[in-house]
Amino acid sequence: MRRTRLSVGIVLALILAVVSTACSQPQEEVPEARPLVIGATLEPDGLDMTTVAGAGTPFVLLRNVYETLIELDGEGGFKPLLASEWTISDDLLEYTFTLDPAAKFASGEDMVAQDVVDSFERSRSEAATGSIRAKWDPVDTIEALDEDKVLVTLSQPSNMWLYDIAGPAGIVVDPAGVDTLDTQPAGSGPFTFVAWDQGNTLKLQGNPDYWGTATRFGEVTFQYYADPNAMNTAMLSGQLDIISNLTVPQSIGQFEDEERFTIHEGTTDGEVVLGFNHRVPALQDLRVRQAINHAIDREALVDSAWGGKGPLIGSMVPPTDPWYEDLSDTYPYDPEKAKELLAEAGYATGLSLRLRIPTLPYGPPAARFIQAQLGEVGIDVEVEELDFARWLDQVYGAHDYDMTIVSHVEGRDIGNFAQEDYYWGYSNPEFSELIEEADTGTEEEQVAKLQEAARLLAEDAAANWLFLLPNIVITTTEISGVQPNQTSLAFDLTTLAARS
C-alpha cells in the first residue's frame, strides 16, 4: 500500500511540475551579442567540404567558418576576401594572389601563404572527393612566393577554376586542425564551429577577434526541420529569426503580416531539370524531345507545383551568371505542334516513357502535372517515386530511367552536359567544344561562348528546364541585410544585421 501511495505521489509531483512550469513563459537570458536562430531543411552530409558533396555543408560553413581567397558578389562577379588582390598573366596561366596581411585563423594563428598552398594541395589530393579534385585539373603547380604571395600556375587557361576556388574547393583550412576537420571545422571565418547535433541543430559562435569586420551575432543556431511545415509554424510562433529557404512556396501567404515578417525573393543556381536519358532510342530523336518541350506549359506547372514562384529559364543558366539570356521562349507551349512532331518521329500511335523522380518537395507535384500534359499529346507517362538515396543509386548511378526531375544547385554547372558519362548521357561535340573554348578563353570570350553553348543546348532540347528554384528567405522585421540572390552555396551570415 505504501508503494502505491509513493507512486501516486511521484505522478502528482510530476504533473504539478509540468503544469506549473508550462504555464510560465520560458525565460531567456540576455547575452551580450545577439543570438540568431535560423530554420533550415537541408542538413550537412558531413562537416568536411572536401570529402562530402552535399549542398548542406557549404550552406552553413562556407564564408561563415571557412573563407576563400576571393568570393562572389550578389551579381556573380569576383571580389577580394582573403586575397586583397590578384593578378593574372597575359597568357592566362599564372595567378598571383596577395594575402590580406590581417588574415588570421579563428585559432588566432596568422595565415601565411604556405597555409593556402597546403589547403589547395589537400583539395587536389586523394583525400578529397573526385568532384572537388576535378576542379583542380587545370592546375599545374601551387607555390608560396613569400609570406603573403601565392603563385598558381595552370597547365591550360581556365575561367572555371577561378570561379571554383571561390567555392568549397578553394577553402583555406587551419593547419592546426587539419586532422579533425570532419568533426571540428577550423577556418578563418567570422564564426567558429561549436557543435552539430545531427538531425537537430548546428551551432556556430561569432568570433569577436575576427580579422575582418566582426559580426554582431553571438551564437547562431541552424535548426533543422524534416517537415517544412513544422519550420513554418516555428517561425509563426516566434521561435525563429530566419527561414533560410522556404521549400514550400505555397505557404508564403502565412508570412504576409508586414509588421512581423519580411519576405525576400530572389534567385538561386538551382535549375529544376526534366532530364532525358539520351541513351533511350525514342529520346535520341530531336523531334521527340522538342515535342515534350512544346507539350508542357511551364508557367502553369510553376503555378500548380511551386506556388507560382520561380522564374522560367530555357537553358542551364541562372540570371545571375554573366552569360545569361532569356531562352525560356525557345519552345512555347503548343500541344498541336507537339503532336505533329511526334507523328513525324513515328510516334503518332503513342509513346510510353518512365518518369522516375526523387521524393523531393518539387518532384511529385511536377511529375503529376507533366504526366497529365504529356498524356494529352499521346505520351503515356508512368510515374515512379523513389526516395533520394534510391534515386541516386538507380537513376543517377545506374541510368535506369527515361525521364527524371532533379534540381541542380551547383553554380555554373552547364558543363555537366559535356560529360558523356553523366546520367543524362548527352553527347554533342559542338557543345563540348564551346564549353572547352569558353573555359580557356578570355573573360569576354567566355561570355560569348557560353551564351552560344546555352542557346545550342536549348535548341537541341537537351532537357526541359522547368523552372529555376526561387530563393525565398523569410525574416522577422528585426533582421536586415539579406542578400536576395543566392549566387554561391553559402548562406552568408556576414551581411546580416539585427535591430534590437
Added chain:
Amino acid sequence: MVLRRVGVRTAWLLASLLLASLLIFAATNALPGDIAQVMLGTNATPGEAEALRERLGLNRPFLVRYLEWLWAAVRGNFGVSYISGRSVGSLIASRLSVSVWLAGLGMIFAVLLALPIGAYAAMRRRHLDGAVVSALSQVGLAVPAFWAGIWLVIIFAVTLGWFPAGGYVSYFDGVGRWASHLALPVASLAVVQASVISRYVRSAVIEVSHEDYFRTARAVGWSRAGALWRHGLRNIGISLLTVIGLQLATLLVGAIIIEQVFALPGLGSTLLLAVSQRDLGIVQAIVLLMVWAVLLINFLVDVAYQLVDPRLRRGGEIR
C-alpha cells in the same frame, strides 16, 4: 516456480533479440541505395562511389560485417555515423531521453485521463452524459496523433503563443523550458491514447460491476465509487496492464510522427533521417533498440501479471 518461468522467458527474450538483429541487419543491407552515393550527391564522378564504399568497408562479405557488427554491439559499441562521424551510441543515448520522456509522459497522462473518464462513462452509461463521454472518446480514437498535434500547434503555439511550436530543450538548460517544449507533443499523444485506454477502462468497469463481489460490496453499504475503488481497481488492473503494454508499442510508432511534427530530436525523427541518408549504423541500432523495447515491454507485462494476480502464480500456464 516464478523464477524458473522468468528464466525461460528471459531465454526467449535473448533468442528473439538475436534473431531480430540478424533480420534487421539483412533488411537494412537490402535497402536499395547506399551511403556512398548519398555522400557524393549529384556531382560524383563514375567509380567514385565504388572507391568510397571500399574505403568505408562496405564491400566486404555480408556475414563478416554482420558478425563484426553484432560482436561490437554486444559490447555496447554501435560504431560511428558515416555522416557526422559521431558515435552512434552517444547519439542514440541523447535521442533516447527525448523519446522516453515523450512516450513515458504521454502514457502517464493518458492513463490518468483514461481512468476517471472510462469509469465515469461506465457508471453513467445509461445517462446522456455517459453516452456523450463515450462518443467523445470514440471520436478521439479516430483522430491520428499528428492531426491532434497540428491543431494544438495552431491553437496554443501560433495563435495564443503559450508554448513553443517545436524543438527541444534539455532539462539541464531549464526545467521550465524543457516542460514547455514537451507540453504540446505529450498532450497530442496523451489525448489520443486516453481515448483508446478509456474504452478499455469503461468495459472493464462494466464487467466488474456485474461481478458478485461488487454486488456484495454494494449490498453491505459501499457506494458505487467506493466499491469500485476498493474491489474493482485490482481486477481492472490486469486487463489494463495488457492494454498499456500493447499501446506502448503503438505509442512508440505514433511518437515517430509526433517527433516530425514538433521537430523533436528523438529516436523516431533520427531514424527517418538516417534511413533517408542510408546511415545504416544508426538505422540498425535504433530499430534494434525499438524491437528490444517492444520485446521487453511484453516480457515485463508477463512478469507483472504474476505480481498483480496471485491466481496466475499458482495456476500452471501463463495466459
